[in-house]
Amino acid sequence: MRTTIGSITIGIIAALGLALAAGSAGAAVKDVTANGFTIENEQTVAADPATVWKALVGDVDRWWPKDHTWWGAASTLSIDPRAGGCFCEIGRDGKQQALHMTVSFVDPGKTLRLLGGLGPLQGMGLSGAMEFRLSAAKDGGTRIVLYYRAGGYSPDDLSKFVPVIDKVQGLQLGGLADYLRKPGDAAKDAHR
Template structure:
């Protein structure tokens, strides 16, 4: 049986999308971000996203095939892989399955958020959350798409060795998903990866403050004050 993100495939050279990096890392986790702008509508991207069997590399499956891959895009839905075998008559039968991720948030044409520890991380005590966001460009000439994968928890790998490997393989799936669409000639602005994890790219940029404040909330500042008593 092959493992998703199988180590032998981690060193394969792949082309990078318009923006790709391990955006943040600590001793206990990391954040991988991939962003590109293509000539397609958000609805076309959404449809493609929900057919992982058409773009996921079979080298990063558990069964050695992506024929049984599917995403049920509703809360508590599954990004799963069916293990299928042909019987003596050539009919495919499902003989097992594995969950890659579980759907937390699904807003067609805008956001798909799933949670799951991909590949070798599945055997570790970590949580991984993948947010896929998409929005039309300002000139409506294309769609800006992002993958943001946040991983945290205890694992027997070091972040320094596993984060670049996961980033590379996740980037390969991102690139494969967008292959049917031509790149859009759009200059990418500076990206705040955290905003991409909140809602859609456009909504987050419009609604969220321009900077994440590091100041302590008022409640913290007054933590030493005596409690207020209710009037009798």
């Protein structure tokens, strides 16, 4: 069993290591212990909360970085924004499937809470609560906070991985913010 966990640990470092080179706006590791952590990343976009919400739940396949999926460009992501809904990925021919997280709380235009472990954390038996929190920004637009608290038993010290996980979360939130900042894309989609 130690070999399996060790392989997963090496996989985390290899799969997420490239993210260290990328930055994210408003990233913060709130707390960290050997068996858990809390991180927050935030972005502000010049879009109203309804447009941000539509992009968040309706267009996840268009903004979530494909290099942070199980099957890359061959995969399709979706979020079913209802309690018990799935943040799911369907691969290549439809036979490969992953339930990334389960939706546990929905307040449209304000909060989406998902439960589970993303990526390698799931395989390590770790779980958490992730929230996308939307609020009015001071100078207009919408402030998006991506909050993730995760933990559980691991023979490895999770604090070693938290900076990498924080960077990856920043990339994921950055994907949403970049999508919303593209001229016309999210706004056009909001009116479909």
